Amino acid sequence: MPDIDAHVARLAARPRVRVILLLLAGAIAALGQAPFLIWAATLVGLLTAFLFWRHSPTPRAAALQGWLFGLGYFTLTMSWLVNPFFVEPERHGWMAPFALLGMAGGLALLWALGWGVARWLAGDIRFGWLFWPAGLAGGELLRGMLFTGFPWGGPGLVWIDTPMAQIASWVGVSGLSFLTAIWVALLAAVLIGRNLKGAAGVMALSLALGLGTVLSPSSLPEDTPHTLRLIQPNAPQHQKWDPDFAESFVHRQLELTAAPPESARPNLIIWPETSVPYLMRHATRLFPLIAEAADGPPVLMGIQRAEELRYFNSLVQVNTDGIAHPVYDKHHLVPFGEYVPLGDAMTRIGIRAFAAQYGQGYSAGPGPVVLDMGVLGKVLPLICYEAVFPRDIRNAPERPDWILQATNDAWFGDFSGPQQHLVQARFRAIEFGLPVIRVANTGISAAIDVRGQVRSYLPLGQAGFLDARLPAVGGETLYARVGDWPLSLLLASAAFMAVLSRRRFSH
Structure with missing residues (x-):
């Protein structure tokens, strides 16, 4: 077996080569995210990063390596971020590269912090290599909390179409990222040929990760008998608010609402986020038309509303009498x-x-709410990127029967952004044992069961409606009960014990 460790050491000693390889490794690791979902690429990228981290002489050098790797990773993962700036390219297009690199560089700082602290804690402690996975996981936890949080694109998300995704029902996506990093570190121990016990560790953790197959139930409870109609108008963002086009999109949604059912008559009709291009107080003549088009079931719809000088991104319910009342105001704003x-x-x-x-x-x-929808059970509404925050679901006043995500993914473009957003909604279903109904302006609208599987969907960039059966609720998961607290306590305890060990050996 070639001396991989010595080869990496030689590369790490060459600054320019090290910078290029770490940026490239980060970009390769990002290929595990949607729409590529090449999870093996993520393992290769993380493995490269870990081998370089082992040869970082100081915490500062380790932090720089973490930042370079994170910059490559988040630049590719977050590439969809340029799309909002090209809605009006003549005004905002010049800002796109600065916004992308600024966001990628900012998110990478948290990985830099985690890797630098991990290197300092590791020192000469036996099994100090285990602090690298802890540093990665710690950075991920901080990403989900600091400055209101932004846990988009974590490494654990790459497992969505594998049995290992089901482990998220126990440890969440952050815990799955931690387990992935441990697996990579153990694999490195085998490849460098200096830790034969690492092979046993790889096999043990592989078996543990393989438990996802066991955790994934062979059969699910039967779907409920209730049908939801999801309306997807496919209004491009540059036309959505244009007076020459806006009314046509409203009429399109009315036509989709009134279309004959595919099979069973819907119990509820749902329009996406900001589906009406004017304030609620200016839409009073529209609400009776919506009720007439629905012809029986209520309609939940996204709209902006105002209270004096304050504006809210809201969901309102239009009843059969054509009267609308607000039911939820988005609380986790961008x-x-x-x-x-x-x-x-x-x-x-x-x-x-x-x-x-x-x-x-x-x-x-004011915060999360749970709506009682009668025979449809209780629903937790989320607007747009609120669905990427597990803590917002755990903060709900009670456990719902299903989750509704109303979103306008036109802001995210037509490639990676909407697909990554869908993956995160699928993981919320796994983490909490709750079906997720996703209604998106330009797609992807979908019905997702408690295993995170998409039961039915409307493709990206297509106008239409979907009459979807509401999947059944699952049992409350371990992650739903405890969240990220066990992982946080584990990382804090490991850091505390490492500090004590360093102080004891220093004396």
């Missing part, structure tokens, strides 16, 4: 996209240009 952080606080020093209370952006709703 920083700088839907509001400016500290914008309201700036009013104390006379700056109102960024204040949501003066109509500059959206105001946040």
Whole structure:
């Protein structure tokens, strides 16, 4: 077997080569994300990164390596981020590369922190290599929390179409990322030929990961007898608010709502996020038309509404009498996209240009709500990227029977963004044992069961409706009960024990 470790050491000693290889390794690892879903590429990229980390002489050098790897990884993973800037390219197009590299570089800082701290803790401690997976997992946990969080594109997501995805019902996506990193580190121990016990470790962890096959139930409870109609108008973002096109998209949704059922008559009709191009108070003449088109079932729809100078990204319910009432206001807003952080606080020093209370952006709703939909059970509504935050689901006032995600993925383009968003919705179903109904403006609208499998869907970029049977609720999962607390405590305990060990040996 070639001396891989010595070869990596020689490469690591060449700064320019090291930079190029780490950036490339990060980009290769990103190929595990949708739409590619090449999970083996993620393992190769992480393996390369770990081998370089082993040869980082200082925590600072390890942090730099983590940042370079993360920059390559997040630049490719988040490439869809340029799409919003090309809705009006003449005004905002020049900002796209700066936004992408700024976001990728910012997210990579948390991996840099995790890898640098891991290198410092590892020191000369036996089994110090285990701190690299801990550093990666710690960075992922921080990504999900700091500055309201943004846990998009974690390594654990690459397993979605494999049996190992079911392990998320126990440990969540962050825990799955941690297990993936441990598996990579053990594999490295085998490849460098200096730890024969690593082979046993690889086999043991492979068997543990393979438990996903066992965890995945061979049969699921039968679907409910209830049918939901999902409306997908496919309104391009550059036309969605254009007065020359906006009304035609509203009429398209009315026609899709009134279309004869494919089989059973729907019990509920759902329109996507901001499906109406004007404020709720200006839509009073539209609501009776929606009720007439539905001809019986209620309609949940996304719309903007205002209370004095505050604006909300909301869901409203239109009943058979043509009267609409708001049922949910989005509470987890996109920083700088839907509001400016500290914008309201700036009013104390006379700056109102960024204040949501003066109509500059959206105001946040009070928090998660669970709606009682009668025979359809209880539903937790989420708007757009709220579905990427497991903690928002755990913070619900009670356990629902299903999750509804209403979104406008036109902002994310027509390639990787919407598909990555769908993968995260599928993992929420696995993590919580709850079916997820996803209604998207340009797609992908889908009915997802508690195993994260897509039962039926409307393809990306296609207008139409989907009459989907509501999948049955599953049992409450371990992750639904405890969340990321066990992983957080494990990482904190490992760091504490490492600090104690270093201090003992230093004396």
